Amino acid sequence: MVLGSPMSASALTYYPVAPGVQLNVRSGPGTDYTVVTVLPSGAKVPIFCQTTGTTVTGPYGTSNIWDNIDNGEYVSDAYVNTGSDGYVASRCG
Template sequence: MSIDESAESVAAAASAVRYPIAPGYRVNVRSGPGTKYRVLYTLPVGASVAIYCQTPGEWVTGPYGTTNIWDNIADGAFVSDAYVKTGRDGYVAPRCS
């Protein structure tokens, strides 16, 4: 990665919109878009996340409905959109490539 690409990455992260996790929930962050993927860590109650891209995966039911959308919140880290208050049904970020 060049210095310019690194600076762009840092700037994008700093300007990313953050979305709250459903109140009262501790949410598992997984290595892929489904509950069969390894748990990397758990978000604490009251956390918010930046969504860098979204991808379809396993269907999950949570406090914000039933969806197969998974939010990429860090490199190789995903949470179900059913636990993230985006204010919309459907995609709010580009599809992950």
């Protein structure tokens, strides 16, 4: 990565996962997708883009927004404290 590029690590905002939650990371935006890893309690995640998927109820409400946290890795926004019930990043796609 080139320093000063728009996607440099320092430009990313990391959002906390709900306290005490080990969060499933899925290969796509929904509960029907494969779990690719599990985030430990206390994790913080970047959000590269957001998209709609399966509706999930979690500590931060009910939402069909899924957060893309890495290439091919998605978490339900209902488990991420973004401070908003809507989109906080551009839409994927």
